[in-house]
Amino acid sequence: MAITVRRPNLSWSERAYLPAILSGMAITLRHLKNMLAGRTKVTMQYPEQKWDSYLPEHYRGAPALVKDERDRVRCVACQLCEFICPPRAIKIVPGEIPLGERFAKVEKYPEEFDIDMIRCIYCGMCEEVCPEQAIFLRKDYAITGLTRADMVHNKEKLIEIGGVMHGLVLKWNEQK
Amino acid sequence: MSATAFLLVTSLLKILGIVFVVILPMVSYSVYAERRVSALIQDRLGPNRVGPAGLFQPIADAMKFILKEDFTPAHVNKFYYWLAPCLAMVPAIMTIAVVPFGSTLFGVPMVIADINVGVLYVFAIASLGVYGIVIAGWSSNSKYPFLGGVRASSQMISYELSLGLAVIPIFLLVGQLRLTSIVRYQIENGWMIAPFLGDPTNVWKWLLTIPMFISFVVFTIAIFAETNRLPFDLPEAEQELAGGYHTEYSSMKFALFFLGEYAAMITGSAIIVTLFFGAWHLPLPWWDHPHGFHWLLIDGSLGGWRGILGGLFNIFVFFAKVAALLLIFIWVRWTLPRFRYDQLMRLGWVFFFEIALVNIFIAALIVAYMPK
Numbered sequence: 001m002a003i004t005v006r007r008p009n010l011s012w013s014e015r016a017y018l019p020a021i022l023s024g025m026a027i028t029l030r031h032l033k034n035m036l037a038g039r040t041k042v043t044m045q046y047p048e049q050k051w052d053s054y055l056p057e058h059y060r061g062a063p064a065l066v067k068d069e070r071d072r073v074r075c076v077a078c079q080l081c082e083f084i085c086p087p088r089a090i091k092i093v094p095g096e097i098p099l100g101e102r103f104a105k106v107e108k109y110p111e112e113f114d115i116d117m118i119r120c121i122y123c124g125m126c127e128e129v130c131p132e133q134a135i136f137l138r139k140d141y142a143i144t145g146l147t148r149a150d151m152v153h154n155k156e157k158l159i160e161i162g163g164v165m166h167g168l169v170l171k172w173n174e175q176k
Numbered sequence: 177m178s179a180t181a182f183l184l185v186t187s188l189l190k191i192l193g194i195v196f197v198v199i200l201p202m203v204s205y206s207v208y209a210e211r212r213v214s215a216l217i218q219d220r221l222g223p224n225r226v227g228p229a230g231l232f233q234p235i236a237d238a239m240k241f242i243l244k245e246d247f248t249p250a251h252v253n254k255f256y257y258w259l260a261p262c263l264a265m266v267p268a269i270m271t272i273a274v275v276p277f278g279s280t281l282f283g284v285p286m287v288i289a290d291i292n293v294g295v296l297y298v299f300a301i302a303s304l305g306v307y308g309i310v311i312a313g314w315s316s317n318s319k320y321p322f323l324g325g326v327r328a329s330s331q332m333i334s335y336e337l338s339l340g341l342a343v344i345p346i347f348l349l350v351g352q353l354r355l356t357s358i359v360r361y362q363i364e365n366g367w368m369i370a371p372f373l374g375d376p377t378n379v380w381k382w383l384l385t386i387p388m389f390i391s392f393v394v395f396t397i398a399i400f401a402e403t404n405r406l407p408f409d410l411p412e413a414e415q416e417l418a419g420g421y422h423t424e425y426s427s428m429k430f431a432l433f434f435l436g437e438y439a440a441m442i443t444g445s446a447i448i449v450t451l452f453f454g455a456w457h458l459p460l461p462w463w464d465h466p467h468g469f470h471w472l473l474i475d476g477s478l479g480g481w482r483g484i485l486g487g488l489f490n491i492f493v494f495f496a497k498v499a500a501l502l503l504i505f506i507w508v509r510w511t512l513p514r515f516r517y518d519q520l521m522r523l524g525w526v527f528f529f530e531i532a533l534v535n536i537f538i539a540a541l542i543v544a545y546m547p548k
Contacts, residue, residue, distance in 0.1 A: 028217045028510060031218070035216040042219060
């Protein structure tokens, strides 16, 4: 069924265009005056002002490898994050910890740990799946590079971004 | 120096001065003003990075335009494709030749060509501007530019009429087409927008204000249409025609269209200022003890440094008035939506044409019965 849209009954002044135009111009002039007087809140001026201090606790920025209080990279190269990663951004080469070191024959460690930041979608699955709480999404969001190779974060870069994480829940302690 | 040589040298100096020192910087800075004012109206900041408050933005834009690839599509008609941007820019700058932008400076009248057909020349040259757009639309050989060109030509025909008819009351009053005579008349009898300013006790002058104001409104709206500014920017209509007549243009050729529009705006404002706002005339209130209060006319006819200062002051006043009108152009653009095409035609043919025509009769009646 066709619906007939009724035309609004315009008053004489509305049909004469000019009064409506003038009231429209008064509105834009008010916006202009408010801007000039600094009463309007405008966009943040990005490179000078940043959101960094306002970022919420749950912000998901670049994924990174963290160290514990004893300055040890927590990752044991179990590769769960590599398998769960939806865009397959993570590449891990696991290796044995060399004999003679304290944790030799105890755990594996990642010889290489690359995250391709072009592929990463910041979903946080890697953080969720990690049994060792070794990978966390930090608050870094301005990830830039001039080449594709620049955009791949290697192990050193990931550890640098990650820093030291204190007060981790050591979830296996109860089982020991 | 002979009189001819003197005329040649001064004319050349005036042309160089007005085009390169005043008009072209004014064009680039009206683009900047457009961007800043539109931003402020829309609660944004606009370009504020290049230089203090973004003031060097026009220079950066010019660099960008020069360095961009100048791409000529294979399917265009080369000759007209190259001709069109020139045709868009040239008439806009040529029109300024007859506009009196100041009184006198060092005894030289501040108008490049003081010809007796004045306004007719303006209309003749200004309507050539549409050829740039039409030829661009046609030679681009693709749909959107073609539609833009067609729209421009029909729009020009419907608005040129009311543009011409709207100024006839002024000529009824002045009796001359020469723009300097119109300015002289306004100095002696009050500005055309408000003829009562010349003699507030005269009822006829107040009566004359009505047709003059109607003239002003119709003329200004017609100038908006003539310069393809919103609400009449149907030839370029970004949203419907993807840029309209300049869709196929890039780099400096596009910039010429863009700057041509602003140059046309400046000349349009200059014509409005000359016809209705007393051109360079701005009387200053003065209190002279024995003679009492009176309005002081400043122009270049005074002797010595006062004359030079007066002449410079007049030029400044003229371009200040032009700048004020440009701001109104910008303000209107960022307030009003575009007209639909049938609305535009209806407005041109059914309203403005008739209003301008009736207005001529009203003005003629008043002028006929007004005591001299």
